[in-house]
Amino acid sequence: MSVLQITKENFEQEVMQSKVPVLLDFWATWCGPCQMMLPVVDQLAEELEGVKVGKVNVDEEEELAERFHVMSIPNFIVIKDGQVTANVVGGRSKEELKKLLG
Numbered sequence: 001m002s003v004l005q006i007t008k009e010n011f012e013q014e015v016m017q018s019k020v021p022v023l024l025d026f027w028a029t030w031c032g033p034c035q036m037m038l039p040v041v042d043q044l045a046e047e048l049e050g051v052k053v054g055k056v057n058v059d060e061e062e063e064l065a066e067r068f069h070v071m072s073i074p075n076f077i078v079i080k081d082g083q084v085t086a087n088v089v090g091g092r093s094k095e096e097l098k099k100l101l102g
Contacts, residue, residue, distance in 0.1 A: 003045040006054035008063050014054060016082045021101050022052045026068070026075040028059050033091045034074045040094050051101055076100065 004014055006024060015022045025041050027034035045053035058065040058073060068077055068084070078086040078100050086100040 001045055001052070003042055004052060004054040006056045006064070007061055011064060014052065015079055018052055018079070020050050020052055021078055021080045021085070022054055023097065023101060024068075024077045024079065025053070025055045026058050026065060026070045026073050026077065027055060028057060028073055031073050037074050037091055040092075040097070043094060044097060048098070048101070 003025075004010075006014060015024065023041075023044065025034075025037065027037070029035075041053060041055065056064050058070060068075075068087075072089045074091060075087070075089050076092065076097060077084055088096075088100065
């Protein structure tokens, strides 16, 4: 599955009502570390089954960034059954991100 673009319009359906865990990548185009994480996030979306991977552009979706108290990016948040189960800031390896979903 490809990476989903998460907005306030589709957040409730794609994330909060999801039957599978969701890995959210809070990012921005001007953020160097975020750009470095793009291929990793794309690979996870393609490789993992039974999860969703979404990207939230903090410049376009300020309300979502505020809702999850995102102060630094990249910020990776895992949501399962409508609850945050993991929240890490900064670049991570693909393996580290996979463990967050575990």
